[in-house]
Amino acid sequence: MDTAExxxxxxxxxxxxxxxxxxxxxxxxYPDVEPGYLRSLIPEEAPEQPETYEDVVKDIERVVMxxxxxxxxxxxxxxxxxxxxxPAILADMLxxxxxxVGFSWAASPACTELETVMLDWLGKxxxxxxxxxxxxxxxxxxxxxxxxxxxxxxxxxxxxCRMVKRILxxxxxxxxxDIISKLVAYSSDQxxxxxxxxxxxxxxxxxxxxxxxxxxxxxEALRKVLEEDKAAGLIPFxxxxxxxxxPSCAFDYITEIGPICNTEGIWMHIDAAYxxxxxxxxxxxxxxxxxxxxxxxxxxxxxxxxxxxxxxxxWVKNRxxxxxxxxxxxxxLKHDHQESGIHTLHTHTHTHTHxxxxxxxxxxxxxxxLKIWFVFRMYGLRGLQDHIRKHVAxxxxxxxxxxxxxxxxxxxxxVLGLVCFRLKGSNDLNEALLxxxxxxxxxxxxxxxxxxxxxxxxxVCARTTESRHVQExxxxxxxxxxxxxxxxxDHP
Amino acid sequence: MDTAExxxxxxxxxxxxxxxxxxxxxxxxYPDVEPGYLRSLIPEEAPEQPETYEDVVKDIERVVMxxxxxxxxxxxxxxxxxxxxxPAILADMLxxxxxxVGFSWAASPACTELETVMLDWLGKxxxxxxxxxxxxxxxxxxxxxxxxxxxxxxxxxxxxCRMVKRILxxxxxxxxxDIISKLVAYSSDQxxxxxxxxxxxxxxxxxxxxxxxxxxxxxEALRKVLEEDKAAGLIPFxxxxxxxxxPSCAFDYITEIGPICNTEGIWMHIDAAYxxxxxxxxxxxxxxxxxxxxxxxxxxxxxxxxxxxxxxxxWVKNRxxxxxxxxxxxxxLKHDHQESGIHTLHTHTHTHTHxxxxxxxxxxxxxxxLKIWFVFRMYGLRGLQDHIRKHVAxxxxxxxxxxxxxxxxxxxxxVLGLVCFRLKGSNDLNEALLxxxxxxxxxxxxxxxxxxxxxxxxxVCARTTESRHVQExxxxxxxxxxxxxxxxxDHP
Numbered sequence: 012m013d014t015a016e017x018x019x020x021x022x023x024x025x026x027x028x029x030x031x032x033x034x035x036x037x038x039x040x041y042p043d044v045e046p047g048y049l050r051s052l053i054p055e056e057a058p059e060q061p062e063t064y065e066d067v068v069k070d071i072e073r074v075v076m077x078x079x080x081x082x083x084x085x086x087x088x089x090x091x092x093x094x095x096x097x098p099a100i101l102a103d104m105l106x107x108x109x110x111x112v113g114f115s116w117a118a119s120p121a122c123t124e125l126e127t128v129m130l131d132w133l134g135k136x137x138x139x140x141x142x143x144x145x146x147x148x149x150x151x152x153x154x155x156x157x158x159x160x161x162x163x164x165x166x167x168x169x170x171x172c173r174m175v176k177r178i179l180x181x182x183x184x185x186x187x188x189d190i191i192s193k194l195v196a197y198s199s200d201q202x203x204x205x206x207x208x209x210x211x212x213x214x215x216x217x218x219x220x221x222x223x224x225x226x227x228x229x230x231e232a233l234r235k236v237l238e239e240d241k242a243a244g245l246i247p248f249x250x251x252x253x254x255x256x257x258p259s260c261a262f263d264y265i266t267e268i269g270p271i272c273n274t275e276g277i278w279m280h281i282d283a284a285y286x287x288x289x290x291x292x293x294x295x296x297x298x299x300x301x302x303x304x305x306x307x308x309x310x311x312x313x314x315x316x317x318x319x320x321x322x323x324x325x326w327v328k329n330r331x332x333x334x335x336x337x338x339x340x341x342x343x344l345k346h347d348h349q350e351s352g353i354h355t356l357h358t359h360t361h362t363h364t365h366x367x368x369x370x371x372x373x374x375x376x377x378x379x380x381l382k383i384w385f386v387f388r389m390y391g392l393r394g395l396q397d398h399i400r401k402h403v404a405x406x407x408x409x410x411x412x413x414x415x416x417x418x419x420x421x422x423x424x425x426v427l428g429l430v431c432f433r434l435k436g437s438n439d440l441n442e443a444l445l446x447x448x449x450x451x452x453x454x455x456x457x458x459x460x461x462x463x464x465x466x467x468x469x470x471v472c473a474r475t476t477e478s479r480h481v482q483e484x485x486x487x488x489x490x491x492x493x494x495x496x497x498x499x500x501d502h503p
Numbered sequence: 504m505d506t507a508e509x510x511x512x513x514x515x516x517x518x519x520x521x522x523x524x525x526x527x528x529x530x531x532x533y534p535d536v537e538p539g540y541l542r543s544l545i546p547e548e549a550p551e552q553p554e555t556y557e558d559v560v561k562d563i564e565r566v567v568m569x570x571x572x573x574x575x576x577x578x579x580x581x582x583x584x585x586x587x588x589x590p591a592i593l594a595d596m597l598x599x600x601x602x603x604v605g606f607s608w609a610a611s612p613a614c615t616e617l618e619t620v621m622l623d624w625l626g627k628x629x630x631x632x633x634x635x636x637x638x639x640x641x642x643x644x645x646x647x648x649x650x651x652x653x654x655x656x657x658x659x660x661x662x663x664c665r666m667v668k669r670i671l672x673x674x675x676x677x678x679x680x681d682i683i684s685k686l687v688a689y690s691s692d693q694x695x696x697x698x699x700x701x702x703x704x705x706x707x708x709x710x711x712x713x714x715x716x717x718x719x720x721x722x723e724a725l726r727k728v729l730e731e732d733k734a735a736g737l738i739p740f741x742x743x744x745x746x747x748x749x750p751s752c753a754f755d756y757i758t759e760i761g762p763i764c765n766t767e768g769i770w771m772h773i774d775a776a777y778x779x780x781x782x783x784x785x786x787x788x789x790x791x792x793x794x795x796x797x798x799x800x801x802x803x804x805x806x807x808x809x810x811x812x813x814x815x816x817x818w819v820k821n822r823x824x825x826x827x828x829x830x831x832x833x834x835x836l837k838h839d840h841q842e843s844g845i846h847t848l849h850t851h852t853h854t855h856t857h858x859x860x861x862x863x864x865x866x867x868x869x870x871x872x873l874k875i876w877f878v879f880r881m882y883g884l885r886g887l888q889d890h891i892r893k894h895v896a897x898x899x900x901x902x903x904x905x906x907x908x909x910x911x912x913x914x915x916x917x918v919l920g921l922v923c924f925r926l927k928g929s930n931d932l933n934e935a936l937l938x939x940x941x942x943x944x945x946x947x948x949x950x951x952x953x954x955x956x957x958x959x960x961x962x963v964c965a966r967t968t969e970s971r972h973v974q975e976x977x978x979x980x981x982x983x984x985x986x987x988x989x990x991x992x993d994h995p
Contacts (some may be wrong), residue, residue, distance in 0.1 A: 012881055014525045018517060024593050025513030028600035033506045042612055050618035050639065057624040059807070061883040067876075071597065075873070078613030082603050090610070090717050094865075095602040097509040098559075101516050104773070105563065107595050107811055108520035108589040116874040120534055121570030124541035132549040147542065148842075157649060158865035168704055191706055192680030204868055208829060212660055212864070214683055214706040319599055320869055337700060372704070372864055374586075374697055375805075377812055379909035389504055391553040468848075 012064065020064055027071075028100065032083060036475075039334070040084040041455045044077055051436050080455065086475040088484065089457040091285045092402075095230070096317040098389040102382035103319060106473070112375045119378070126155055126380035133312070133324055133383065136291045136392060140303045142325040153326040154371065155379045159284035160205035161372055162309035162325040165197060165333065167209045168308070170278030172336040173247040177276070187423035191215065195240050196249040199228040199263055201256040203282065209251075216245070226259050226423060226461065230267025237275060247450070249278045252296060252305070255286025258459035258468070259423035259431045262298055269304020281308045289403070289427050292396050297427070300356035306332070315402070316395060316430070317474065318386050322379050337371075401473040403430040405481050409469055412485045418492065422461050424459070428471040431461060434492060438465035440499065447491045453482045504556065512556050519563075528963075528972075530615065532576040532853045533880070533947040536569055538913070563883070574946065577968040580976065581949040583749070583777045584807050584894075584920070584964035591811040594877035598870040608743045616646055618872035625875065626817055628884060632795045637699060646863065647871045651776035653864055654801035654817040659688060659701045659741050662770030662798070664828040666740040669768070683707065687732050688741040689988065691720040691755055693748040701743075708737070718751050718915060718953065720744070722759025729767060736847060744797070746790060747778025750917035750951035750960070751923045755791055761796020773800045776815070780807035781895070781919050784888050788916070805918070807894070809966065810878050814871055816876040824944035829863075853976040894920040894963040897973050901961055904977045910984060914953050918969050920963040923953060924968065926984060930957035932991065939983045946976045 012020065019037070051317050052074045081087060083095050085403040113122030127145050130153025134144045146154030156162045173193060178190050191214060198206040210217035220228045220236055237247050249271050253264040265281065272279040281302060287310020289295040302308055309325040312318040327333050388393070405427045413419045413432045421433040433441045442465050445458050504512065542568045562874025572581060575587045588872060605614030619637050628638045637644030648654045663686060670682050690698040692711040703707035710718045712728055729739050742764050743828040744755040757773065773794060779802020782785040794800055801817040804810040819825050879887070898920045905911045907926045914923040925933045934957050937950050951958050963973070 012589040013591075014521045014653060017592075018521045018587070020593060021517030021520070021596075022514045024596050025510060027519060028513070028596060029510045044612050046612070047606060047616070047639070049613060050620050054618065055623075056627050057879040058883045059885060062880045064590075064881065067880050075601075075613045075617065078611070078616060079601060080603060080609065080611045082601075082611070090604075093602055094606045095600070097504040097512070098505075098556075100509075100596065100599045101512060103512075103599050104516050104592065104596060107592045108523055108587070109567075109571060109574075110811060111572060112582075112585045112812060116538060116574065118573070119570070119572040120536050120538070120540060121567045124539070124570060125567065128542050128545065131547075135548050147539070158867045160548060160866045161864060164864065171706075186684070188684030192678070192684075205687045211829070212704065213601055214663075241722060319602060320604060321865075337703070372653060372656065373813075374652045375650045387549040388554045388559050389556065391550045393551055394553050426839055438909050463916060 016064070023068075026273065027068075031097075035081055035084050035473075036086065036480075038076075038081050039452050040081050040086040041449060041452050042078050042080060043452070048073060048419060049078055056304075060109075060259055073157050083475070084455075085473045085480040086454045086484065087472050088469045089455045089472070091470055092315050093320055094315065094317045094322075095315050095319055095474060096386055096390075098383040098385040099317060102385035106381045107377040109378055111378055113378060114374050114376060119221040122376075122378045122380070125378075125384060127152060128456060129380040129383040129387075130154065130324060130326065132387060136325060136395075137287070138290075138296055139326060140309070142484050143302075143308065144330045151326060151328045152330050152332065153324055154324050155376075155383075156309070156323040156371055157205070157227065157321045157373070158205075158323050159282055159309055159311055162307070162323055163205050163251055163280065163282055164209040164212060165325070165336075165371060166251070166278065166280035166307045166327075167213050167215070169327075169336040170196075170249040170280070171213055171215060171331045171334050174246065174276070174301035176335075178246070183390065190246065193246045195245045196251070197233065197247065197277075198251040199253050199256065199261075201226050201228075201261055202251060202253050202257055203257050203284070206251045206282070215248075216479070222261065222263075226256060228263040230264060230271055233268055233271055237271070247275060247277050249280065249282045251282055254281055254283035255427065257285075257422065258466075259461055260286060260427055260429040261423065261424075261455060262397050262426070265301030265304065269301045275305050278306045279304055280436065283307045283308070283310040285314050285429075286310065286427055288312060288395075289399050291316075291392065292399055294426070295399070312383065312386075315389060315399065316386070319396060323410075344499075383465065398474070402476070405471045405476060405478065406430050406469075408478060409471075409481050409485060412482075416489060418496070420465045422464065430469040431459065431466045432469065433464065433466045434496075440495070441465045441467065443496055443499075447495060451487070451491065453487055508556070509623050509736060512560075515560075518810075519560075524587075525575055528578060530573050530576065531944050532569075532573050532578040533941060533944050533946070534570050534572060539625070541570055565651065566749075566926035575965050575967070577965045577972040578946045578976065579964050580961045581947045581964050586805050586807065586809045586814075587811055587966060588809040588878055588882075590877040590881040591874040592811060595811060598873045601870055603870055604867040604870060605870060611870070612974055614870045614872070617870075617876060618830050620645060620867075621872040621875040621879075622646065622816060622818065624879060628656050628887075629779070629791065630689070630782075630788055631800070631818060634820045635794075635800065642822065643818060644815055644822050645818045647868075647875075648801070648815040648817050648863055649813045649865070650697075650815050651695070651774055651801055653802055654799070654815055655695075655697050655743055655772065655774055656701040656704060656778075657799070657817070657828075657863060658743070658770065658772035658799045659707070661828040662688075662741040662772070663705055663707060665770065665824050666738065668827070670738070682738065682771060684700055685736060685738045686740045687737045688743070689725065689728065689739065689769075690743040691718075691745050691748065691751055691753075693718050693720075693753055694745050694751050696775070698743045698774070707740075714753065714755075718748060718753035720755040720760065721904055722756060722763055725760055725763055728765070739767060741772065743772045746773055746775035747919065749777070750958075751953055752919055752921040753777060753915065754918070757793030757796065760792075761793045765796050768799045771796055772992060773797045775800070775802040776917055777803065777806050777921075779816075780804060781891050783808075783884065787891075787919070804875065804878075807888060807891065808878070809882060810874050814874065831889075878950060880909070890966065894968070897963045897968060897970065898922050898961075900970060901963075901973050904974075908981060910988070914956065914958045922961040923951065923958045924961065926988075927960045927967045932987070933957045933959065935991075936980075936984055936987055939987060940980060943983065944991065947980055
């Protein structure tokens with residue numbers, strides 16, 4: 012494919028993308044295929060000779076689309092949203108063409124620098140404490156990770172490194188393996204599975220703190236466990252707080268937990284993967300109160316802030332903590348501006364380099380800040396706030412519908428764009444309802460478990476979801492519920 | 504931005520991308536900016552109200568381009584290549600529009616399934632042993648990781664988990680922390696920094712095996728270290744072999760190392776990040792002989808196989824090893840086809856799910872196999888082989904030029920697309936030469952260190968590099984060398 016053909020094919024693809032997104036609600040939101048469907052549709056081996064673009068493109072509808080779960084359909088209410096916007100797609104095209112691998116400042120200065128400034132922009136939009144910003148002379152700063160899982164892991168590894176060093180400075184003879192074997196990390200029993208996984212990777216104990224009746228961890232609950240563990244000779248070092256849990260969008264009490272962590276020398280990381288985007292609205296910002304006690308904070312603009320996947324933004328108060336956990340300096344990554352890199356012109360830090368690769372698991376990285384820049388400028392803060400507010404209003408609308416149908420109950424407080432609900436009745440009944448909903452394929456939901464109960468999650472996801480989709484979804488759910496309840500009554 | 508505006512702006516962006524790549528050699532390959540250049544060019548905060556697309560787009564040339572290192576310029580000879588092709592850019596546009604997050608089969612069946620089949624296609628192109636393929640009933644299979652660093656880490660974690668389990672099955676009372684404190688991972692002293700980092704993350708000892716005069720690890724060198732370590736009560740568990748080291752593109756002797764690892768129960772991972780792409784050519788495939796002894800194998804199509812970043816392909820012989828190291832199963836990820844997922848229709852494995860998220864650090868993932876599919880079909884195996892062979896021929900052409908100039912010497916065997924060379928003389932002299940080259944900004948190179956010597960690396964990188972660029976680069980280098988040597992002679 013030469014440049015001339017790319018010009019033609021690229022424009023056709025722009026139209027295909029526009030058509031796809033414009034007409035997405037006409038597509039069945041969840042596919043009919045069975046596992047293994049795709050293998051038989053395409054050859055067993057790559058072609059020896061080139062095929063034409065027509066050959067390839069006609070297979071999009073034949074091979075790919077039948078197996079797509081359409082996350083951007085306004086009938087998709089599963090998981091949490093994943094962002095999709097036109098400015099982000101445009102920025103990603105540019106990023107693909109530039110195709111730089113920004114592992115150091117020299118590898119593409121704009122890639123490192125725009126990222127730092129965009130994280131400052133976003134930090135200001137969230138009204139983060141000054142300490143988390145890079146500015147031109149701060150000790151903190153932000154970085155784009157791929158996913159919240161990586162941020163959770165990076166924070167845990169930095170916390171592990173900080174605690175090991177701290178103990179070794181008091182007791183240089185103590186074997187590192189002994190220290191690590193005594194470390195304990197904590198999170199809510201509602202925390203995302205990736206927190207437990209981070210502990211598994213880091214080779215440390217994990218303990219879950221029981222959440223309260225609203226699925227939130229209170230300071231008292233943490234304190235109780237800490238006392239037990241310290242009495243048993245263990246070393247608490249990391250607490251991963253969740254703001255907006257995956258099952259029910261619950262919020263840990265970081266204003267209570269934070270001071271405890273600070274006193275105990277425990278690293279507090281905040282995982283606000285979904286909810287974080289909402290904090291750009293002043294009315295939701297109080298949910299982030301207590302962030303001043305945190306060592307690191309992370310959320311996913313690729314979920315709810317219209318920046319396409321992947322874009323998980325993470326801030327730390329003291330970037331030397333992160334860098335210490337990862338630093339390696341081979342000659343092929345050295346460059347003239349070694350002292351500068353991501354946070355330029357700092358002379359008062361203890362590190363010799365600020366290349367972003369020292370902040371993350373992978374070495375290479377794409378130019379992801381371009382899509383933040385495009386999206387923030389083309390929507391403006393107002394446009395982004397409108398998007399959040401619209402989704403929250405739609406969730407409240409759905410909640411109101413559920414509340415007036417006395418066969419149903421709301422299972423958790425509706426704070427943002429997620430509604431947890433269920434039929435009054437057994438778990439089996441609710442599982443049967445979900446099965447009917449997802450088999451009908453008109454909308455798509457996933458379940459969660461709250462206090463041992465099987466619960467349906469209704470998350471407002473697509474950028475284009477409107478009131479009519481929510482109303483339609485509810486009419487559909489209630490109709491299926493009516494049929495189910497009739498059938499249960501007639502054939503118990 | 505509505506769909507109509509996206510159609511217009513998208514097509515303009517296609518033209519911008521085409522223009523950029525068509526005229527890239529007219530741009531200065533390495534930028535002039537100083538650290539911190541960007542912050543002053545843009546506002547300190549995100550705009551409150553939306554800006555127009557014109558505002559945004561005119562800042563590409565004003566703000567971004569002055570700070571870009573142009574990796575796709577034919578005058579870029581630094582690091583290793585990063586891929587960029589039109590079919591991959593088109594596929595990424597589609598992937599962005601679909602915007603699914605493929606963490607499980609149900610989250611988008613096509614995303615999981617196309618990936619599995621593409622990894623089988625590529626495995627066959629490489630003539631990988633059958634055991635590494637998923638097929639319809641194999642125990643192995645492939646997955647796309649973001650980077651080789653992640654693959655190295657995932658393999659190390661799987662190896663750690665396997666060894667701990669093995670020891671616990673013999674001695675269930677032994678504390679896990681005691682086992683982990685005795686584990687040792689190995690790699691060449693030439694291995695990439697990410698291997699050491701994987702050990703740091705995994706909390707295990709790392710030991711570097713001395714490479715020979717050709718910068719390769721021989722079986723004997725490994726055996727010697729193993730004997731020492733076992734005598735000291737340590738537990739060898741992981742060897743990361745490198746095929747195509749970053750400094751000089753050297754190859755470890757995996758036909759010697761592999762059998763030792765197999766006998767000792769050590770997990771052998773092969774990192775062929777750069778060189779792996781070449782193994783699709785029969786004449787280079789012998790470099791992969793010995794892969795049959797490996798537990799896992801990884802290389803980056805995003806380096807040299809025309810699939811844009813990020814796309815790092817990894818195969819394992821026994822996927823239950825990987826899954827065991829990561830598995831978590833919260834309810835919100837459960838789905839009807841739990842038993843199937845990535846490798847469908849298998850009933851003989853011990854795992855309950857094959858969702859790809861159990862193979863990697865992040866949970867979420869983009870639809871990256873689309874770009875493999877587009878690229879392989881539009882180039883065909885032949886087109887991809889031609890690309891590799893062209894680059895190798897250009898490196899040989901450069902080598903020949905160096906060899907006839909008796910002021911220079913070749914510092915390592917030229918096997919693929921990298922030439923390591925230097926002026927006969929001191930490290931300072933060569934460092935001064937590199938400084939002149941990179942200051943002149945006409946071409947861009949990075950150095951490496953080989954046996955204590957400062958060496959210049961000339962890597963053929965861009966898809967569009969031709970003989971004339973190589974000739975021009977050499978003429979430029981020799982001119983700068985002549986000036987330098989004259990100056991040194993006149994002002995010693």
